[in-house]
Amino acid sequence: MAIPKVMGTEVEYGITVKGDPDFDPISGCVLLVNAYREDPTGEILWDYDQENPLADARGFQVDGEKYTPNQQENIARNKTLVNGARYYVDHAHPEYSCPEVTNVRDLVVHEKAGELVLEASRREANALLPEGCQMLIYKNNSDRKGNSYGSHENYLMDRRTSFKQIVEHLMPFFVTRQVYCGAGKVGAENRSQPVDFQISQRADFFETEVALDTMVKRPIINTRDEPHADREKYRRLHVIVGDANLSEYTIYLRNGVTAIILSMIEDGAITRDVSLRDPVKAIKEVSHDPTCRKELAMDDGRHLTAVQVQREYLEMALAYTSSRKIDPVDKDVLEKWQEALLALERDPRELDTKIDWLMKRTMIEGFMERKQLEWGSPQVEMLDLQYHDLRPEKGLYYLLLRQGRAERIVTDEEIIAAVHLPPEDTRAYFRGECIKKYGSAVFGVNWDSISFGVDGEPIKRILMAEPLKGTKSHVQDLLANSPQAADLVKNLRA
Amino acid sequence: MRITRTRPENSDLPIYQAADSSQKQAPRKSGDGEGSGGDGEGAKKMAKKGKDLKEEMDNLVDEIDEVLEENAEEFVKNYVQRGGE
Numbered sequence: 001m002a003i004p005k006v007m008g009t010e011v012e013y014g015i016t017v018k019g020d021p022d023f024d025p026i027s028g029c030v031l032l033v034n035a036y037r038e039d040p041t042g043e044i045l046w047d048y049d050q051e052n053p054l055a056d057a058r059g060f061q062v063d064g065e066k067y068t069p070n071q072q073e074n075i076a077r078n079k080t081l082v083n084g085a086r087y088y089v090d091h092a093h094p095e096y097s098c099p100e101v102t103n104v105r106d107l108v109v110h111e112k113a114g115e116l117v118l119e120a121s122r123r124e125a126n127a128l129l130p131e132g133c134q135m136l137i138y139k140n141n142s143d144r145k146g147n148s149y150g151s152h153e154n155y156l157m158d159r160r161t162s163f164k165q166i167v168e169h170l171m172p173f174f175v176t177r178q179v180y181c182g183a184g185k186v187g188a189e190n191r192s193q194p195v196d197f198q199i200s201q202r203a204d205f206f207e208t209e210v211a212l213d214t215m216v217k218r219p220i221i222n223t224r225d226e227p228h229a230d231r232e233k234y235r236r237l238h239v240i241v242g243d244a245n246l247s248e249y250t251i252y253l254r255n256g257v258t259a260i261i262l263s264m265i266e267d268g269a270i271t272r273d274v275s276l277r278d279p280v281k282a283i284k285e286v287s288h289d290p291t292c293r294k295e296l297a298m299d300d301g302r303h304l305t306a307v308q309v310q311r312e313y314l315e316m317a318l319a320y321t322s323s324r325k326i327d328p329v330d331k332d333v334l335e336k337w338q339e340a341l342l343a344l345e346r347d348p349r350e351l352d353t354k355i356d357w358l359m360k361r362t363m364i365e366g367f368m369e370r371k372q373l374e375w376g377s378p379q380v381e382m383l384d385l386q387y388h389d390l391r392p393e394k395g396l397y398y399l400l401l402r403q404g405r406a407e408r409i410v411t412d413e414e415i416i417a418a419v420h421l422p423p424e425d426t427r428a429y430f431r432g433e434c435i436k437k438y439g440s441a442v443f444g445v446n447w448d449s450i451s452f453g454v455d456g457e458p459i460k461r462i463l464m465a466e467p468l469k470g471t472k473s474h475v476q477d478l479l480a481n482s483p484q485a486a487d488l489v490k491n492l493r494a
Numbered sequence: 495m496r497i498t499r500t501r502p503e504n505s506d507l508p509i510y511q512a513a514d515s516s517q518k519q520a521p522r523k524s525g526d527g528e529g530s531g532g533d534g535e536g537a538k539k540m541a542k543k544g545k546d547l548k549e550e551m552d553n554l555v556d557e558i559d560e561v562l563e564e565n566a567e568e569f570v571k572n573y574v575q576r577g578g579e
Binding site for chain 1: 550551552554566569572578
């Protein structure tokens with residue numbers, strides 16, 4: 001029986017400062033992350049003892065240097081927020097890792113709350129820049145000059161499911177899901193075939209099928225094995241193949257369908273072989289074909305379009321869910337997935353208020369037609385970039401939203417609330433509430449631990465190896481009965 | 495109270511803010527379920543739908559024109575990132 005799909009996303013944003021020819025991205029990121037103010041503002045360390053990005057899911061440990069910053073640098077680069085998220089500087093990008101959630105609706109809410117956090121800190125940071133300079137943040141994955149940054153998803157999985165099985169059943173799914181997950185891109189890069197417009201921001205950057213790397217020779221399936229939970233029981237699939245999406249509908253389908261497929265893999269419900277002959281070649285072929293009509297070579301000699309491959313998965317999913325109790329959100333995901341695939345077969349344009357790449361393309365084509373522009377003109381490239389701009393008054397996604405050209409999944413009220421409130425049904429609740437309530441007594445945090453420094457006593461680290469413990473129903477009485485951090489530590493010992 | 499996106503000119507306002515009913519977003523008209531042409535009535539509907547869509551797109555292009563970054567060529571050229579992840 002598949003385990004609950006606790007999930008999250010980790011979005012790296014693009015950052016630049018207009019009017020500053022000497023812009024340094026790392027100091028820009030530090031300024032941005034530290035400009036974010038929430039109450040209370042404790043100096044909390046990120047607990048790197050709990051990290052191991054060099055563990056490989058195929059069962060080995062890779063040589064390499066593990067990054068551990070000094071204390072001052074650590075505090076400057078890491079913020080753990082009252083909603084349970086981690087907001088930090090990752091290399092040369094600001095990154096927002098949303099708190100763990102149990103369902104895809106909450107995921108949309110918390111990923112969108114991340115956009116508000118970035119935009120709020122961008123405004124604060126701007127006030128500190130010299131006159132004439134303006135910081136800009138983009139939720140995209142490429143500068144269109146061959147440099148890419150990631151938008152990752154993570155899903156809790158059962159350790160008993162072999163990684164080999166995951167790879168085999170997931171590869172064709174990941175290569176083809178971009179038809180309803182892509183964020184769209186003008187042109188091509190990283191030495192791939194020239195094209196006017198393609199479905200995915202990221203497809204040009206995938207060079208191998210399976211590997212641990214994320215920065216060079218990027219793999220379609222990443223083997224990083226950091227469960228951030230009990231490693232005997234869980235793995236945490238780290239997905240790097242996706243795009244940074246702005247459309248709620250697209251985020252919903254991206255994570256919702258993927259979570260269903262992962263449950264099916266755990267339950268042995270992928271019963272058909274849809275292996276692709278050359279996944280690395282195919283991921284680019286799919287991206288470079290906005291008609292969604294091109295056929296891909298399958299291992300068994302068949303030729304199927306990306307949509308047909310997805311329909312194979314859909315049919316297996318419908319069979320899988322017909323015989324078990326299914327929660328209403330998953331049911332809705334299945335319906336929307338089916339509708340999207342049918343629309344893609346008829347005419348992809350039908351989805352131009354739902355799926356990012358089609359929203360972007362319809363907008364660009366409308367503009368090109370009126371202005372008599374060609375693909376590759378600077379204004380067209382600007383439209384592509386500005387779709388992802390986080391400024392509400394400039395970002396073109398937000399313009400489409402205001403015009404009623406972006407379908408909603410959640411409400412503004414829910415998104416605003418999630419800036420300050422953690423999900424109630426995962427350990428993120430305990431993390432967020434502890435930071436809110438005990439502030440500066442929190443010494444360090446990681447996904448699966450939180451430690452307290454109480455009056456001269458040794459640091460007390462509380463482990464949270466179970467993502468579904470530490471929920472509101474588990475800990476609200478404990479928190480209510482612990483006015484100070486010292487009381488909490490004492491009550492936990494009792 | 496209803497919450498909606500701010501208008502473009504309010505550059506210092508939050509992304510979401512309380513708004514009065516005069517700022518309601520107009521949902522885009524859906525074409526689903528409308529006549530598919532053939533008889534006179536259907537053809538008229540189709541023509542109207544086409545005109546509505548064109549008007550909507552014209553409106554969108556005008557709005558984009560107001561907010562699109564100037565010096566696009568320079569702007570796009572200067573947007574250079576370090577690889578990440």
